[in-house]
Amino acid sequence: MNVAKQLYQLQEVDLELESNEQAISQIASQLGESQAVVRAHTKLTLEQQRLEELERQQRSAEWEIDDLMVKLAAAEDKLYSGSIRNPKELTNLQHEVDGLKARRDQLEDKALEIMSQVELTEASVASMSSELKRLEAKWHRQQQQLSSDMEQLKVIVSDLKHKQQLLSAQIDPGEIKFYQELKKQKGTAVAKVEQGICFGCRISLSTTALQQVRSGNLVRCSNCGRILFLA
């Protein structure tokens, strides 16, 4: 077999190998933690903390109201018991009852406000939590798909490397070295010749060059420098 054909076959394997190796590193960059999942998780944790804080405020407001109601009941009992006859003392007590009632109304408004915030936050925790579950499930499916794609690519790459070795073993090491250097410079080292045209640079070859290619000699395109292979 002529060297140009052997090098062309090697190049086909090398290019396929390169594209599969690129696909592998692309998949490798997508494997691992998902930013979307991490963000959703952080958002949920913050909202849960906010809910806990609101619930704590709600309990504390309720305790304060209970405490106030006890004080108010005691003050009202005293006021209406008839045991206090001193007008100044009665007025003072009436003021105390009024003050406690005003404070109770204030606290009840505050408790209602907190309760409505608790309800809203509970709803947003529930929706964030289901969003997180959805993202995690999606991420899990993607990771499984990527891992299985990766396994398939690794098998293909290992086959191609085997082919590469077999082909290389049949070619003179000096020619392989020359081919590799040329390929490094140009991306492809061997160009097909079809209808008298070099497919590396799309330039028509001279009759002499074509004759040399036909004779099986190792010929390079005078324009692009690639090794010519008559397909």
Ligand SMILES: [Zn+2]
């Ligand atoms: Zn050319």
